[in-house]
């Protein structure tokens with residue numbers, strides 16, 4: 507369940523820093539180098555699979571765009587469905603939406619109203635248990651908006667999971683769901 511220091515190092519070392527992207531002063535955490543490193547990607551996904559096997563989740567919700575990658579692999583490994591939390595204007599059916607601000611701008615996310623079952627409930631009639639996943643939490647604005655969407659449609663966000671958290675931005679403050687970050691950057 508806990509990640510060994512060696513495995514943590516493998517994952518951390520596979521992510522590169524790109525200074526001044528997309529704006530001056532931002533140090534961008536580039537996870538493309540994690541994805542192209544088969545050992546690091548497998549180490550990460552093995553860890554997340556082991557952690558979430560016992561949670562009896564109904565769905566994984568992944569945030570546009572990098573949360574789709576980790577979320578869909580994890581959903582497949584856990585044998586459950588994947589729900590995309592998309593940037594505004596991309597989903598074709600009836601949606602609910604939330605506006606938010608992030609480290610370098612403003613945006614809006616949406617989900618389909620029936621993404622987690624009718625009224626957000628699974629076949630037993632209980633609210634669907636959802637794990638929210640994204641690559642990175644900075645200010646937490648995107649993820650908080652996504653948790654609000656999950657609540658709005660009647661489902662339950664059991665935990666929000668990030669590969670990396672920029673802890674110095676205090677994104678966890680005011681978060682209504684438990685947060686798990688594989689790597690915390692101080």
Ligand SMILES: O=P(O)(O)OC[C@H]1O[C@H](OP(=O)(O)OP(=O)(O)O)[C@H](O)[C@@H]1O
Pocket residue numbers: 569570571572573607608609613640641642643644645646647648649677
């Ligand atoms: O905690 P926050 O301050 O809200 O920032 C975190 C969000 O920012 C990045 O996505 P981005 O909006 O850059 O979109 P992208 O994945 O499409 O590049 C990242 O993947 C998170 O979704």
Ligand SMILES: Nc1ncnc2[nH]cnc12
Pocket residue numbers: 532533534535536608609610642644645
């Ligand atoms: N510094 C950063 N690196 C990568 N993605 C981000 N999203 C918000 N801030 C980010």
